Amino acid sequence: MEKSAKYIFLSCGIAAITFVVTISLYLVIAGIPAIREIGLADFLLGTTWQPTGSNPQFGIMPFISSSIFGTAGAIIIGVPVGILTAVYLAKIAKGKTASAIRTAVELLAGIPSVVYGLVGMIVLVPLVAGVFGLPSGATLAAAIIVLAIMILPTIISVSETALRAVPREYEEASLGLGATEIETYLFVSLPAARSGIITAIALGVGRAVGEAMAIIMVSGNVANMPSLFESVRFMTTAIVSEMSYAAVGSLHRDALVSIGLVLFIFIMILHGVMHLAVNGGFKKRS
Amino acid sequence: MMSRSFKNKLFKGAVHASAALTVLFLIFTIGYIFMRGLPHVSWKLISSQASYISNIIGIFPNIMNTLYIIGLTIAIALPLSIGAAIYLTEYTVDDASRMFARIIAFAMETLASIPSIIFGLVGMMIFTQLFGIKQGVLVGSLTLVMMILPTIIRTTQESLATVPQEWRQGALALGAGKWFMIRTIVLPSAARGIVAGVILAIGRIAGESAALLFTAGFGLVLHDFFRALTSSSASLTVALYVYASERGETDVAFAIAVILMAIVLALNTFTKLLTKFWGNENVSVNVSAEKAADEANRAASHLAGIGVCDRSKRPQPMVQR
Numbered sequence: 092m093e094k095s096a097k098y099i100f101l102s103c104g105i106a107a108i109t110f111v112v113t114i115s116l117y118l119v120i121a122g123i124p125a126i127r128e129i130g131l132a133d134f135l136l137g138t139t140w141q142p143t144g145s146n147p148q149f150g151i152m153p154f155i156s157s158s159i160f161g162t163a164g165a166i167i168i169g170v171p172v173g174i175l176t177a178v179y180l181a182k183i184a185k186g187k188t189a190s191a192i193r194t195a196v197e198l199l200a201g202i203p204s205v206v207y208g209l210v211g212m213i214v215l216v217p218l219v220a221g222v223f224g225l226p227s228g229a230t231l232a233a234a235i236i237v238l239a240i241m242i243l244p245t246i247i248s249v250s251e252t253a254l255r256a257v258p259r260e261y262e263e264a265s266l267g268l269g270a271t272e273i274e275t276y277l278f279v280s281l282p283a284a285r286s287g288i289i290t291a292i293a294l295g296v297g298r299a300v301g302e303a304m305a306i307i308m309v310s311g312n313v314a315n316m317p318s319l320f321e322s323v324r325f326m327t328t329a330i331v332s333e334m335s336y337a338a339v340g341s342l343h344r345d346a347l348v349s350i351g352l353v354l355f356i357f358i359m360i361l362h363g364v365m366h367l368a369v370n371g372g373f374k375k376r377s
Numbered sequence: 378m379m380s381r382s383f384k385n386k387l388f389k390g391a392v393h394a395s396a397a398l399t400v401l402f403l404i405f406t407i408g409y410i411f412m413r414g415l416p417h418v419s420w421k422l423i424s425s426q427a428s429y430i431s432n433i434i435g436i437f438p439n440i441m442n443t444l445y446i447i448g449l450t451i452a453i454a455l456p457l458s459i460g461a462a463i464y465l466t467e468y469t470v471d472d473a474s475r476m477f478a479r480i481i482a483f484a485m486e487t488l489a490s491i492p493s494i495i496f497g498l499v500g501m502m503i504f505t506q507l508f509g510i511k512q513g514v515l516v517g518s519l520t521l522v523m524m525i526l527p528t529i530i531r532t533t534q535e536s537l538a539t540v541p542q543e544w545r546q547g548a549l550a551l552g553a554g555k556w557f558m559i560r561t562i563v564l565p566s567a568a569r570g571i572v573a574g575v576i577l578a579i580g581r582i583a584g585e586s587a588a589l590l591f592t593a594g595f596g597l598v599l600h601d602f603f604r605a606l607t608s609s610s611a612s613l614t615v616a617l618y619v620y621a622s623e624r625g626e627t628d629v630a631f632a633i634a635v636i637l638m639a640i641v642l643a644l645n646t647f648t649k650l651l652t653k654f655w656g657n658e659n660v661s662v663n664v665s666a667e668k669a670a671d672e673a674n675r676a677a678s679h680l681a682g683i684g685v686c687d688r689s690k691r692p693q694p695m696v697q698r
Contacts, residue, residue, distance in 0.1 A: 096556035097468055103460030104481045107530065110523045111484040114491065114499045121502055175395035183392065192396060194645075195403045201641040202406065203584030205614045206634045209621050210406055213413070213631075240402055247399065273388045301492020303587040304614075308622055327494045327587070334498070334591055339506070351498045355491070362490050 115355070122352030125149070125345035134349065140314040140324075142333070142343040149346045151353065153314045157323040158357075161231060161306070162299040165238035170292055172239075173246030174281070177291075180247065181254035182276045200244035208308030211237040216309055223320060229311030231323045237305050242295035249294060253287020254280055286369050293365035300357060303327035326354045410638055414631030422632055426599045434629050438599035439616040440636075442514060445605055446593060446612055447582050449518040450525065451575060458526050459564075459571065462533035467559055489527040496524045497588040504592065511607040517593025524588055525578040532577065536570020537563060569655045573648060580644045584637065586614035595619055613637055 126134050129149045137150015176196075180189055212229075215236060220228030257280045265275040281288065303325075311322025312332055324332070330347050337344035379387075425435030461481065469478040500520030504510050540563050548558040594609030597616065611619060613633055621630035 093554050093556050096559075097464075100460045100464035100468060103457050104464045104477070106457055107461050107481055107488070107526055108484045110526065111487050113503065114488075114495070114523070117499055117503060118495070172395045172398055175392045176399045179392045179396035184396070192400060195400055197645060198407070198641065199399075199403050201580055201584065201645060203586065203614050203637050203641075205586045205617045205621075206410065206584075206637055207406075209617060209627075209630050209634055210409060212621060213627060214409065240406075243399060243402070271385050273385055273392070276392075277388055297490055297492075301494065303492070303494040304618060308618070327492065330494055330498060331587065331590060334501075335595075348498065348502070351495055355495055358490055358492060358495075359487075362487065 118348070118352045118355050121345070122349040125342055125349045126352075128342060129346065134346070135353070138316055140329075142337070142346065147342070149342070151326070151329070151346075151350055153316050154324055154326045154329045154350060155353065157231065157310075157315075157317040158300055158325045158327070158354075160317045161234050161238060161310075161323070161325060162296055164231070164235035165242055165299045166292065166296060168235065169239035169242045169295060170246060173243050173291070173295070174250050174288060176243070177247045177250035177254055178276050178281065181251045182272075182280065196244050196247050199240075200248070204241065204302060204305040205308075207237055207241055208305040211305065211309040225320055227311060227322065229309055229322055230320050231310065231317050232319050234306040234310040234323070234325075235319075237309050238299045238302060241302060241305060242298050245298055246291045246295045249291035250284070250288050253284035253291070256287065257283045289368045290365060293361060293368070297358060297361055300354070300361070301327060303331050307331050326350050326357075330354075407638065410631065410634045413628075414633075414635035417628040417632040418635050419632075422629070423636075427597045434620070434626060436613065436616055436629070436633060436636075438597060439611055439613045439633070441599065442593070442605060442610040443583060443612045443614075445514045445602055445610070446517050446521065446589070447579055449514060449606075450521040450582055451578065453518065454522045454525055454529055454578065455571075455575065457522070458529035458574075459533055461526075462530050462537055463559060463563075465530070466534055466537040467555070467563065485527040485530055488523065491524075493524060493585060493588040496520050497591050500588065501591040512592065512594040512609045513605060513607040514593055514602075514610050515606040517589050517610070517612070520588050520592045521582055521585060524585070525581055528578050528581065529571075529574040532574030533567065533571050536567040536573075539570070540566045569651065572651065576644050576648050576651075580641060583640050583644075584614060586612070586618060589615055590618075 129137075134149055134151060135155070136152055137148060138152045139148040139150050140153055141148045176192075180192060180196075184192060211233060215233050216228035218228065219225065219230060219233045219236075223232070254276075261279055261283050262275050265279040266272065270279070306325060307328040310325065310328065312324050312328055313322040314324045314329070315321050317323050329350055333343070334347055337347055421433070422435055423440065424437050425433055426438045427434050427436075465478050465481060469475045497520060500516060500523070501512075504516040504519055505512055510516050544562050544566065545558060548562045549555070553561070589612050593612060593615070595611050595615060596609030597611055597619070598608075600608050600610065613636060617630050617633040617637070620626040620633070
């Protein structure tokens with residue numbers, strides 16, 4: 092009984108590893124043939140995606156660059172707002188106000204992505220069209236705003252935890268030297284919490300790059316090279332929008348799986364960079 | 378140059394404005410969803426199924442599908458993740474197993490960072506194309522198991538780690554075997570953390586859509602559980618997507634959004650109540666167990682308290698080995 096219990100638990104652990112190995116292996120195995128057939132350079136750098144024409148072309152540069160620009164835009168808007176909100180929550184807000192906002196942030200994190208997409212589609216898209224005088228508001232700009240709101244909770248809660256972990260003495264020393272409270276929080280506490288803040292940003296990037304359903308509803312979904320006020324298609328939304336009609340066994344479908352592989356590699360690189368940054372940050376501090 | 382006090386005001390203003398913006402977004406989003414959706418949530422919508430013939434839209438099948446998927450996913454993932462968490466915290470005693478634990482931890486981190494659309498893609502390829510299982514609740518649940526495993530393992534591990542070491546030592550000293558000790562001391566004490574992890578996972582499952590599109594499917598027809606396992610079954614989230622972007626039924630979509638929000642709110646409140654209700658019992662034990670003698674006493678009395686040391690149930694110390 093004792094022995095078998097141990098092996099049962101061990102096999103549960105092995106199952107977890109198996110999942111990761113299976114996912115990675117399967118993506119590579121299923122993703123490589125199409126890239127081979129199309130050619131790596133044509134696939135990654137080609138700017139035309141026309142999978143069903145008489146002369147099909149499979150360039151995913153529009154998707155890759157849309158994903159990069161969309162994520163960058165969301166980070167540029169979401170990170171400052173998120174970090175400053177975290178400063179407010181961790182250092183300034185007291186008692187009831189703080190806990191009310193914290194509950195609100197938790198709630199924001201729990202809203203399903205299709206709901207963000209729905210509100211974006213009904214409220215934001217017409218708004219963008221109206222403000223910028225466009226025929227349709229379903230653009231990269233709308234997607235960026237939705238993504239920025241969606242990454243807020245992650246950034247706020249991770250940064251807040253990091254800010255709370257900053258030793259009180261750092262802040263007292265700064266205050267003792269004559270800095271005001273707000274200067275202390277922004278120029279002493281924030282740099283001291285940098286490894287946590289880097290983690291927060293990396294998690295935000297991960298969420299933005301991987302998001303599919305919210306932005307498919309607001310981005311118009313046309314395979315253009317990215318431009319702020321044009322309809323775009325991301326790596327994730329390319330998979331969602333075409334997977335249901337690409338015939339099994341066709342190059343079109345295999346190419347969609349290859350997009351999945353590229354997305355997976357993006358996430359893994361991000362994951363590695365985050366590890367390096369966080370570990371480096373910790374070493375510097377100690 | 379700006380004066381220092383002006384800069385200070387500016388900084389303060391930026392911090393307050395950001396916080397206000399966040400709250401504003403939230404109030405607007407939630408307020409708007411309820412304002413648009415609540416008038417369209419009707420008993421008829423909730424209790425009937427969609428029919429082209431009689432031209433009614435009902436989301437009862439989708440509610441059931443979401444429940445099926447939550448139930449089946451948790452039923453598969455919970456034993457698996459508790460087992461893995463137990464291995465990670467209780468059985469990592471030598472170098473080899475510690476090395477292995479590090480690999481598992483790395484695998485978990487990796488799994489947690491994979492976007493849900495990739496789970497959907499791989500789930501579809503493996504379960505439907507490779508194994509030939511038809512699109513439905515079963516494939517959807519198996520896919521989600523992979524996705525939520527890290528969540529439950531992590532929370533279980535955290536709560537296992539809060540069980541005081543003295544309790545384990547006490548149980549072992551009284552002659553309990555390791556599995557017996559885990560079953561009677563460690564797991565019951567970690568129950569609250571496991572429940573919290575499950576609630577978290579339910580929230581994720583209920584809100585998931587990208588991983589379910591090609592695994593559970595788009596079907597809007599009502600099936601019983603066993604039929605649904607292998608018939609295309611849209612969850613609430615997928616139904617919302619279908620109604621909003623393919624059918625243009627915005628009112629129905631907002632009604633579904635209200636139901637999803639209600640689920641999120643309920644789960645959040647439930648977690649809050651649970652933490653309040655259970656309080657911080659563990660902390661007091663941790664702090665007060667200082668002396669060795671004290672520890673032994675405490676462990677023994679705890680064992681007695683939860684029935685391990687009842688005369689009738691007491692394990693036979695010498696027989697065990």
